[in-house]
Every structure is written in C-alpha cells, then in structure tokens.
Amino acid sequence: MKRFLTILAIASTTTACATHKLDPPEGFAQVEHSEYATTMIAPDHVGLNVRVWSNVKGGSLGFWSEDMVNKLGDRGYALTRQSPVKSKNGVAGTRFDFDYTAPDGAEKFYSAVLFASDKYRVVLQVAGDAELGARYLAQLDGIAGETKIRGCKLVNSLCKSPQPRPLEVAPAADSKAPAAAEAAPAKAPQGSAAAPATTDA
Amino acid sequence: MKYRTPAQRAIPAFFLNAVRTLRLRAFGETNPMMTITRPSAWIVLACMLVGLPACKKSMSPSMADGYSGADRGYAEESMDGGGAYAEDDYESMDEPMPVMGVSAEPMEAIRSERRRLFGSRADKKRAKSAPPSPPAEPSAAPGGSGSAAPDSAKPEPTEEQPPEADEGRQIIYTAGMRIAVFNLQDALETAEALPERYGGYVQTMSDSQVVLRIPSKNLRPVMTGLAGYGNVERRWLQSQDVTAEFTDIESRLKALEKTHAQLLELLGKARTVEEALKVREALDRVSAELEVLKGRLRQLSNMTAYSTLTLDFYERGPHNPTPSSNDPFPWVDSLGVEDTEWK
Numbered sequence: 001m002k003r004f005l006t007i008l009a010i011a012s013t014t015t016a017c018a019t020h021k022l023d024p025p026e027g028f029a030q031v032e033h034s035e036y037a038t039t040m041i042a043p044d045h046v047g048l049n050v051r052v053w054s055n056v057k058g059g060s061l062g063f064w065s066e067d068m069v070n071k072l073g074d075r076g077y078a079l080t081r082q083s084p085v086k087s088k089n090g091v092a093g094t095r096f097d098f099d100y101t102a103p104d105g106a107e108k109f110y111s112a113v114l115f116a117s118d119k120y121r122v123v124l125q126v127a128g129d130a131e132l133g134a135r136y137l138a139q140l141d142g143i144a145g146e147t148k149i150r151g152c153k154l155v156n157s158l159c160k161s162p163q164p165r166p167l168e169v170a171p172a173a174d175s176k177a178p179a180a181a182e183a184a185p186a187k188a189p190q191g192s193a194a195a196p197a198t199t200d201a
Numbered sequence: 202m203k204y205r206t207p208a209q210r211a212i213p214a215f216f217l218n219a220v221r222t223l224r225l226r227a228f229g230e231t232n233p234m235m236t237i238t239r240p241s242a243w244i245v246l247a248c249m250l251v252g253l254p255a256c257k258k259s260m261s262p263s264m265a266d267g268y269s270g271a272d273r274g275y276a277e278e279s280m281d282g283g284g285a286y287a288e289d290d291y292e293s294m295d296e297p298m299p300v301m302g303v304s305a306e307p308m309e310a311i312r313s314e315r316r317r318l319f320g321s322r323a324d325k326k327r328a329k330s331a332p333p334s335p336p337a338e339p340s341a342a343p344g345g346s347g348s349a350a351p352d353s354a355k356p357e358p359t360e361e362q363p364p365e366a367d368e369g370r371q372i373i374y375t376a377g378m379r380i381a382v383f384n385l386q387d388a389l390e391t392a393e394a395l396p397e398r399y400g401g402y403v404q405t406m407s408d409s410q411v412v413l414r415i416p417s418k419n420l421r422p423v424m425t426g427l428a429g430y431g432n433v434e435r436r437w438l439q440s441q442d443v444t445a446e447f448t449d450i451e452s453r454l455k456a457l458e459k460t461h462a463q464l465l466e467l468l469g470k471a472r473t474v475e476e477a478l479k480v481r482e483a484l485d486r487v488s489a490e491l492e493v494l495k496g497r498l499r500q501l502s503n504m505t506a507y508s509t510l511t512l513d514f515y516e517r518g519p520h521n522p523t524p525s526s527n528d529p530f531p532w533v534d535s536l537g538v539e540d541t542e543w544k
Binding site: 047048071075108126 | 535540
C-alpha cells in the first residue's frame, strides 16, 4: 500500500509538472521539447509546434482568441475558418485557420489551435506552403484531439470555457505603416479581411 | 533615536491605568492607593480613542519630514550630552528653555544664525506649499525614456518659446532617437537629407545609425518630424550648461589679451637683447595660452550652436510588423508562420 501511494505521488507530481503532452503525429519528427514548447517538423518543411504561456486571471478562451486573432490580423494574417476542438483530456479549444502571404510573395497556410486552462494558455500551430495546407489541415483536429493540456482546476475551471464569438480579422489600420498598407491588397484576394471567416461552431 | 510626542508618551500611562481599573472592577479587588472610579475608566478609554488618531497624525511622515537634516544637526550639536532629550522634545526646541545647563541666550543666537543660513520653518513650509518653480532652461525631448541629469534637465520649450530664447545661456544639447521603420533604406536616406532642410551636417553614418549635427534651434522640429516617420521606441535628450565655462574663458581671454598688449609694449621698450628675450618668452607663453583658450571657445561655440542627434533605426520585419513594446501580452510575437514553418 505504501509503495502504491509513493508511486501514485510520484506519478501525480510528474504529470502535474508537464504543461502539455503531444507525441509526434504520423509524418512529424520531434525537434525539441521543453516544458513550454514542443517543436516538430515534417519532411516537406511543414512545422508543427506547441507553445505554452502562463495564464492570467480572466484569461478565458474568448479573451485570448480575440487577442490572438486581432494581433495576427495586424500582422497580415487573414482568418478563414474558426471551429471548436477538444483536447485529449477534454479542455475546450478553438481552431483558427489563416491565409498568409509572406513578404517575398509566397503563399502560406497557417493554423493555430488555442486552448486556455486555468494555469496555461497553449497554442498548437501548424504552418507551411499553401499547396500543402489541405493535407495537413485535415489532420489538425485529430492532432489537437491527441494533445493533453494541463493546469485545469476541479471547480469553476476555465478549461470548460464557452467558445469565443465568431471573429473577423480587423483590417490593418496602422497609418504609420506604409508597408502594411501596401501588403494588405496582396492578401485581399485570399480573403478574410474582406470576407468574414467561416465559422464551424 | 525615536521621536515621540507628549501624546504618545502619555498613551502607555493611560492604557495601564485603564487596564488596572478594569481588572479591579472585574475581580472586585480594591486598592486603597487607587481612586479611579468606573466613570473615570470610561474617560480614560475615551481619551485613548481620541489620543490614538491624534498621535497617528502627529507622527505622520509629512510632519516628521518637515525637519531638514540641517535642523537635526543643529539640535544634536547644540545639546551637548543631551541628544536623546533634544530629539524627544524636538518640537519645543524653538522655545527658549534652559536645558542641561545651556542658557537660552546662546541658543537664541545660534537659532537666529541658523534661520539666516537655512531659512525659518515658516519659510520652508511656504516653499513646500508653493508650486515648484520650473527649471530655467528649455529642453526639446517630450516623453523620452532617457533623461538629462536633474541639475541640467530643462523643461520642454513651447512653440512660443523655442530654445533660441535662452539669450546669454550656453547649452550643449545631445539627443537621440530609436525609431522602428518599415523601410530602413528610406529612413536612412531621409535622415541623411535632414541637414539640407534644417542646416547642419551628417557627422557619421552606418548601416542603421545616423549621427547628425543640427543647429540647436532646429533640434525640436527635426525630432518632431522624425517622430512621425516611424514608431519612436526611445527618445532622449541631455543638456549641459556651459555658461560658466564660457564666461570664464571669455574673462581669461580678455585678461590675457590685455597682458599680451602690455608685453608687446614692453617688448618695444626693451633696451637690451636679454630684456627683449625675457619679454619675448613671456609673450610666447601668453600667446600659447591665448590660442588654447580661443580654441576651447570655438569648440564650445560649435557645440552650443549645433546639437548632436543620434538616430538609431531598425526595420520592422514581417515577423514583427507591429512593435509590441506597449503590448501587455506580446505572446503573438512567437506565433505565426515565421515561428512555425521550417525553411
């Protein structure tokens, strides 16, 4: 009994320390892993990673979703899709797909799955050349479903936050940013600044 | 040594009295030495309640700080062997009192001397309550994170009162800005062209930094114009008042020129070669010193006429097109394609 309790204590301590857990999905190899980041790569240079930050009071899924989408919008990311996901251990998350045109004109796909637990906010993101997007984005819900997110309280937990409202990318309005203004028309055809994102919620 | 008011010193006595009275009442003890009755105990408690806030008020930091270091020094120095007493009764030190064998007359003399030197307490209170008078010299850097030394810090000149309004003051301005721009090359070219519009010249230039020498009167318009060009992340200005050095050099120059003229006169009057050589030697020394001073004066004039403006530019990249210096949650800086995709 004593030995069982010791093992249980060690196991609970070990699992409590980890902020997240994601084994490399098929087609990806893990490049690095730490408490706050896991980075993986596919042979065609598509990247998959998990980034973790400490959460703050009031940091609900809705709050961080708006913060992230607005700021990515400022950086030229066009939201094309928003849908709910769930982690392996039941933490509510939201997936945001974006179109992005790099400064050199290359078309990219980018998707970020955001989870907010009481202790952490976690983003699972995947990016690569636009033509590879369909293949990898199709797997993303499954990858998100295999991710474990830690830091949930037993009661009044943020982990069961409601989904954020449907978001749109705010048009870039930096008057001091001629380059951003020039870059905006290039992104417009792909879309989301003009067309609202599809919401699967 | 702790400063305590009479009210504070009285509190323990009140407290002890009250406790003793309550104990007597509670246990029915009688003490022939004590004549405290029940109402008197309540009076004592009421006094405590009134006394506590009063005591707190009397010990407020603002009052305690009202005494300058000079005052404390005076109190301790003038009360030989009675430092503790002097501090305990510090508030009453201004009243004539013979304490520890020190008569009131010398105290009064010292006190008046102290008032002459440091000003009276009423003056200090007036000075404290009055709004602080603005520093004498203007400055041109609004909202900079860096700052000039407090003694040389200048208020921002208004549009009506530009820096050139400082008639008679010789001030060297050194300023700098760190600006995030979208196109580094354009920014550098713009900065390089500034002297054509505002005067001055480019002192040094590198990949991302330009050091300009701008006429001091144009420093403000140049900095204001640059602020609109990109996102100013840091702005600083330092000023150095060299009026004293300037005046000193001018006086020394006048005196040396006078000496120089007298020596020339003496040289003309020299009758022997030896006399002429001695005068010539002195004349050379004076001439050399004159040249040094003139050189320094020229240097100071140049430094005051032209301000040094160091511009550091850095390019906002695609990774961080919007500087997040004011963002409480700059987490998105580590999101996005650049952070995820492998190249």
